Amino acid sequence: MTVQGMSSFMTGALHPLLTPSHVIILLALGLAVGQHIPLRLGAPLKVFAGCSAIGLALTTTGRIAGVHPGILSGIAFAIGGIVAFGKKLPFAVPAILLGAGALAIGLDSGVEKGAAWTVFGTLSGTWVGLLVYLVNFAFYTSLAAEKKQQWLQIGIRVAGSWILAISVLMLAFALRK
Structure with missing residues (x-):
């Protein structure tokens, strides 16, 4: 979708905040990454950046119309559960969820056909926006967790339980259709 009066890059950067399922996954991922002190963003950011770039690049082929909302809700549910229970898991589990969330958001962020430069600008903006939002959510969560x-x-875990509840509602709406 385009936002009137904004460049294609800014439209792409705002896209993750305008799609409820993307916001809930990003928030859940940020909470999950930021919960573990000291905050180490190196490996999680590499996984997230790579998978989101792959997902966004695959949207340009035109073969992928989007991701079923049930899949997006399921990913949010799984990550919200990790946050709500507050358990430290082996790196492989969060890495898989980071990759799945990034790939799903990327595949669900397809751009309508247009000039190649416009599509590239929008997808680049989306990619940068995803990274900025994830880092911000993780950073501010880690500040709270360090205290x-x-x-x-408890507040962080309650936020995780709310993500669980919201994802169940989103899943119910997705399966209702």
């Missing part, structure tokens, strides 16, 4: 105050830890 070692129990109420902040």
